[in-house]
Structures are given as C-alpha cells and as structure tokens.
Amino acid sequence: MACGSAGLCFARSLQGSGLRIALVEKQQEAALGAPADDWREIAITRHSLRRLRAPQRA
Numbered sequence: 001m002a003c004g005s006a007g008l009c010f011a012r013s014l015q016g017s018g019l020r021i022a023l024v025e026k027q028q029e030a031a032l033g034a035p036a037d038d039w040r041e042i043a044i045t046r047h048s049l050r051r052l053r054a055p056q057r058a
Contacts, residue, residue: 005042012052 011021025032044052 009044009048009052015053 008023011023014021
C-alpha cells in the first residue's frame with residue numbers, strides 16, 4: 001500500500017512513541033534522486049514542520 005506524503009508524516013509523528021516503525025520503498029535509490037514529474041505538490045506549514053521536528057536535509 002502506498003502512503004505517500006501523508007503516510008510519511010504520520011510515521012514521522014510516531015517518533016518517540018515507543019513503536020518500531022519501518023518505511024519500505026520499492027523504487028531504487030537512484031530513481032528517488034531524480035523523480036519523474038507527476039505534477040503533485042505538497043505544502044507543509046512551518047508550524048507543521050516544527051511539530052513533526054522534521055530534520056534538515058544536507
């Protein structure tokens with residue numbers, strides 16, 4: 001089952017809950033670095049980012 005951005009945010013929000021969470025991706029890592037355009041967008045507010053304690057990507 002694909003969860004997309006909602007599933008990723010939900011999994012991230014469970015950090016510190018004591019549950020063990022595993023994310024499984026079927027695409028090869030190289031494909032993730034150059035995704036095809038699918039015209040979907042995601043918007044997350046600063047409040048949501050702080051709440052999820054999203055790590056900064058280098």
